[in-house]
Amino acid sequence: MKVLKIDHLGIAVNSVNEGKKFWSDILGLNFTGSETVAEQKVTTAFFPVGEGEVELLESTAPDGPIAKYIDKKGTGIQHVAFRVENIEEALAELKGKGVKLIDQKPRIGAGGAKIAFLHPKATGGVLVELCER
Ligand code: ZN
Numbered sequence: 001m002k003v004l005k006i007d008h009l010g011i012a013v014n015s016v017n018e019g020k021k022f023w024s025d026i027l028g029l030n031f032t033g034s035e036t037v038a039e040q041k042v043t044t045a046f047f048p049v050g051e052g053e054v055e056l057l058e059s060t061a062p063d064g065p066i067a068k069y070i071d072k073k074g075t076g077i078q079h080v081a082f083r084v085e086n087i088e089e090a091l092a093e094l095k096g097k098g099v100k101l102i103d104q105k106p107r108i109g110a111g112g113a114k115i116a117f118l119h120p121k122a123t124g125g126v127l128v129e130l131c132e133r
Helices: 016-026 065-073 087-096
Strands: 003-013 034-037 042-049 052-059 076-084 114-118 128-132
Touching (some): 003 065, 003 128, 016 042, 087 128
Parallel strands (some): 003 052
16 A cells, blocks of 8 residues: 555644634634535534645534544544555555454545544554545
8 A cells, every 4th residue: 555645634623713713823824614524523624734734623513523532532633644545455455454444445524535544443542544535
């Protein structure tokens, strides 16, 4: 499998509007818009920087994965996403190596990217997302 770059950092926030105050107003990152992914009960907001992006994640429901994450661990970096050349190939290779996956096959994330998460138990505690765009 070929990992091309760090695609984005996923950061759990209570409010995208609050988050913007630091990431955009203070740090000066360009805000390029937000998108709600209903299936994940999350609103995402993107701030490209260099070859990567900061992705803020705000839960749209108290039982969404981001709300649960914040309940348990508080706000902050929630996942690291790596862009791969071919996500199906990458998942097959990881499965072959016995790596525990959250997503057995890719689903569609924000921006229409194909994404899949690896289980933090397999990565030393880091929620790793693979994405292909
Ligand atoms: Zn992500």
